[in-house]
Amino acid sequence: MTIGNIESCPVTKEAWEKRAAERESECGGESVYHCLSDNVGRKWEKCVQQSLIKEGFCPIFTSGGYIDWKSCNLSDPTCPNISYKSDQVYKYSACFGKNTPSEKINIFKEDEDSYIGVVIGIIISILLILAAILASIFIYRRWTGKSKGSEEDGEELTNLLPHGLTDEVVREVYVLNGITALENGDVRSIAVLGKFGNSVSSTSRLILRNYAKRMKWKSHQCRFTDIPDTIEEKTIIFVYGWFGFFNDDLCSIVSVQTACQKLEQMLEKTQSVKVIVGMRSDLLKKYHTYLENHSDLLHTEINLDSENVHKKAKLSKYFKEKIKDPCEDSKCECKELTIQMFRKGKDKDIGLPLKINVIARYHDLVPNYIKDWDLLKALSDHITALVENNEMRFVSEWIKYICLKGKFSRSDQFDEKLVKDVGLEIEKDTFDENDVDMRRYIRMRYSDQQNNVSAEEAQYVFWHPFIYICAFHSLYQKDKDLIMRHCNVDAILQLVRPRGFKTSYIEVSADDHAVNMFNNRLRENNLVEKYKGHPLVKL
Structure with missing residues (x-):
């Protein structure tokens, strides 16, 4: 978030921290106060994420608003001689170049010239805004390549x-x-x-x-x-x-x-x-x-974790457009939702963008989500309930198969033994990635789409890892032994922790019986040595 253009930056720890405290309300998330030069020597105060700066380099602001770096003349004793965090640049005065206020009118001086100062301040602010707009247009046109006259590159x-x-x-x-x-x-x-x-x-x-x-x-x-x-x-x-x-x-x-x-x-x-x-x-x-x-x-x-007013406004707009506006039911509980509510639930470890999109895709989750403010529980319960719906039973069985295997590909051998052991009623030829209900949960892996892999060779997975995690939780809650005996090893190592081990929001805890079952499976497949550093694995 741009706070403003200034004449000089603080060059002592005390002055820097004082200025940071004055601007604290304008920073948020992991973004912190910075005062840096840009590539032409102008000084700017902004709230941005810290960056690690290498020895012999100085952080600068680019016109795009992120931190870049430039080399420092190491013959100057005030150049950085060690690596440091970007918000500690005040230690190295060489990074600021000319850093003394000019002897122009002080617009904050409370004397007979204060009125003139205020007017000048307003004029300067307007000019800066106009300059920022013009700069944005220049950068935007440069990026889209309009100067090259290419219609393709000129797309917004x-x-x-x-x-x-x-x-x-x-x-x-x-x-x-x-x-x-x-x-x-x-x-x-x-x-x-x-x-x-x-x-x-x-x-x-x-x-x-x-x-x-x-x-x-x-x-x-x-x-x-x-x-x-x-x-x-x-x-x-x-x-x-x-x-x-x-x-x-x-x-x-x-x-x-x-x-x-x-x-x-x-x-x-x-x-x-x-x-x-x-x-x-x-x-x-x-x-x-x-x-x-x-x-x-x-x-x-x-x-992407840094917060500012523009990002909050974007999320609020997206929240309204994707969740509230499409709903024609005037009595739907979504009408009472606010984006602030999304920030305070048990699922605070999940990013807001994903939360909004999950509720947008599965609008019927709203009542259960409001009940517990727990997106993982709401979606896991939703997946569990699919098996009771005759029209969705086919999709439910494919969800179970892909969760246990980790993926489905027509080019891979279909695991008929797993299908029989688990009691599924699906066959390889019945998979249909174009089925409307199936597409709510499963899609071709993005990298396969990007790399132009054929439908026969492509892997089909859940549209987001979080959807996989919810399917995993659904199966684990219903039958732990099923997961520990049949689920792909990677998912177990990433999502299951032994009892007594601290678990995160998306992890589950396994008792001794489940841990022993998993270790027997690893021994049968000669995988103990490979995963011996994991807390689930017993040597």
Whole structure:
């Protein structure tokens, strides 16, 4: 959030903290007060997410509103000689350049010139607003490529967003910031960060697709465990699923470090390849010490957790348009809902964008959701109830099969033994991805869509990991043994914790019987050694 253009920034801890306290009400979430120069030396106060700045570099604000960096003349003793957080830049006066107030009229001076000062302040404010508008238009036109006269490149960003409901609401400014960052020749990778359900994947995919379209590059998507050994020049790659596709699996640190090394080697060997890392902000915070050697890969951040008035307004608008406006029932309980209510439930660990979209897709959840303010419980109960509905029983059985297997693909061998053991009444040929009811829950994996995989080879999964988690909870509550005996091992490692182990909102607890059953299964399949670091696994 832009607070205003000023003449100088505070250069002591006391002055910085005093100024931050004065602006505290205008920051929110994980965004904190910053005062930085821009690329032409002007000073700006803004509320943004902290960034880690490397030794010998200074943070600056770009016209897109995010933090970039520039090198500092190390012969100046006031240049940073260690890595530091961006909101500690006051320690390094060289980063501010000329940083003394001019001897112009002080518009805050309470004397006979105060009236003139106020007038000047108003005029300056108007000029700044006009300048910001003109700058925005310039940046927007530069991004859309209108100066090139290309009709294709000239499409508005909003027209490039998916039609209908996306997985979560995406703010165009984050997409624009990501593209603008990647356009910097010195930036080879960006990290899109956010809490679970805060549009990390949706935002990353839009940056990927639109950057590739603008630059006429190829694009590729993959999980961090599936990074290709080689990649063509002029390709942008989005890597997701870090530390576990559904949740933290507690034993993937080495795999994550290996993936980071692979990406770094890929960038070293190529000239025109760029990388988007989409990662949960809480997992990066948890494991940041293990990734310190890969800070270059994660240096340029697009943080989706920061709050400001514009983001709140966007979410409020989306909430109204997707939940309240389409409902024609004047007595529906959704009429009493407010977005503030969504912020205070038991599900506060789930991002607001995902909450809004889930309620929009499954409007019938509203009464049960209001009862407990627990989206996981409401949707899990909804999935459990499907089996009692004769018209939905077919969909319910496919939900169970895909939850246990983790995915469905026509090219994979259909697990007839599982179908028999679990008592399902489905066959491989009965799967229909175009069925209206099926599409409410299941769709082709996004990376397969992006990579133009055929319908025969494609994998079909739940439209969001949270929907999978709700299906998992539904089955676990009904039959723990079914899950521990038949569910895919990755999901169990990510979502089940042994009794006595602290569980998060999306995790479940397993008693000794369930843990022993799972360990017997691991031993039968020679997997104990592979997962020996997990608290569920007994050596």
